[in-house]
Amino acid sequence: MRKNLGKKIFGLLVTLSMIAALVPASVSAYAEAGTTFTDGDFTYTVLSETSTVKLTAIAAESLEGAVQVPETVTDGEAQYTVTQLGDAFKNKEAKTKGMTSLVLPDTITKFAGTATFYACKGLKSIHLPANLTGDATAKQLTKTFYFCPNIKYVEIPAGITKLWGTFASNAGVRKVVLLGTSQVDFYQASGTAEARAWSDNTTGTYVYYPEGGAIPNRTTGYGTTATVKSYTNYADGFFYELSGDDAIVTGTVLADDVYIPDTLGEKVVTAIGEGAFTGNIGITSIDIPVSVTSIGEGAFADCTGLADVYYALSAEDWKAIEVGESNDALLAAEIHYGIEPDPVAVESVALDKTEISITEGETATLTATVSPEDATDKSVLWASSNEAVATVADGVVTAVAEGTAKITVTTVDGEKTAECVVTVTKKAAPIDFVIGDLNNDGKVNSKDLTVLARHLAKWIGYETLPYVKQ
Secondary structure (H helix, E strand, C coil): CHHHHHHHHHHHHHHHHHHHHHCCHHHHCCCCCCCEEEECCEEEEECCCCCEEEEEEECCCCCEEEEECCCEEEECCEEEEEEEECCCCCCCHHHHCEEEEEECCCCCCEECCCCCCCCCCCCCEEECCCCCCECCCECEEECCCCCCCCCCEEEECCCCCEEECCCCCCCCCCEEEECCCCCCECECCCCCHHHECCCCCCCCCEEEEECCCCCCECCEECCEECEEEEECEEECCEEEEEECCEEEEEEECCCEEEECCCEECCEEEEEECCCCCCCCCCEEEEEECCCCCEECCCCCCCCCCCCEEEECCCHHHHHCCEECCCCHHHHHCEEEECCCCCCCCCCEEEECCCEEEEECCCEEECCEEEECCCCCCCCEEEEECCCCCEEEECCEEEECCCEEEEEEEEECCCCCEEEEEEEEECCCCCCCCCCCCCCCCCCCCHHHHHHHHHHHHHHHCCCCCCCCCC
16 A cells, blocks of 8 residues: 555656646846846847737847847846837947847737838848737827838838838838728828928838728828829739739839839739839849740830840740730840759861961951851860971961961861961061162163163054164
8 A cells, every 4th residue: 555655656746747837937037126147239128918028129239130029028037028129220320330130020010119220321121010000109100211222112011000210310111011901091181291201301112001991091292292002912012913823023112122023912924014113223233033925015115224134944935925015125125044054065176278378578368157057155276287398376477487287176176177278478688779780680781771761662652762782
């Protein structure tokens, strides 16, 4: 009986130890609300819900390039979820000037202050949390991008319904995509200029809202009237339409280096629609997916900044894409292929002459023809069998001295050859000329007069002159 009781006690202890092992040590390791700690590039403050924190400061000396705020951070044995963003980036130009993009995790639901990204002048793109519900005022973003001149577009999460001064005072935002269907106010009806979404005179400003959603309210800013458009589908910076299982790109809010993904909304991108990027002078390069089979008329019309197009397959595959009219900017750009065509080997080489005869000091040109015409490497090398007789450079033969030499041309690819025999003749020695020596005997005498008289007779029409010995 005691033996069985001992076994039961032992088993109970083992079970309790296993349960204890399953309970996270961090449960009892959370710090009190208000406690601060640093993890990586940032400093965090523990919130009243002790397993959550607010990002409150930049700990790094500076932020460079693409920056991503983590969903969770640790302090000792405790792990916390990042749910709020304080004034970490606000007016921190010295630390943020090298930051070009910022991704905030969807765990963040609130910006604790206003003008959250004030003076982040290097920032070009930002991902706002999908679950964001506002800043210091619920459902509102207030002066969020003050003095952020390089951000070109922003996607507004569905939980935001007020944009008051959000893009004012030198903000670069010109395209706003509303992701929710609720009506969004772009400024207080009774507010000052600063309370309006745009408080400077700007052009090329667009607001996009989902088809079937509420039309945005008061999109006219201080001297700015935004163009309001609805969209059917939107993802990853692109507007698109569906055609069966395919996606057709119809527009974009992106600029600079644009990358079109293979899929949008889990549908394969097979076409770029008519006028999709018309007038987007901000696009400098674009990566087109290999799934694309057609590019509509005017898709790249007036895209004057487009310089480079990247395509992962070969030139032959690119030619198979159906390209509509009015796409001069696309056709004028440099195409960078991911697959180079198979090289075409050289089969033969021929010279336009197989033998030539030239005099010392003269030159002659030989022309080499490499076959086939579309050979990848048509470069050749020239050589002379006897440079004391004749030299050759790029097909130009120079006669040096009397004799014969063989000129050979050889292809770099395949070492195919052709030859030409060069015969160099000696240059005639110059004759010493004596004035008055008409019969070239080196003397001036009566014989020269006879030669002169004979020529004069022929000149005046006599076959012979009288009294002149023939």
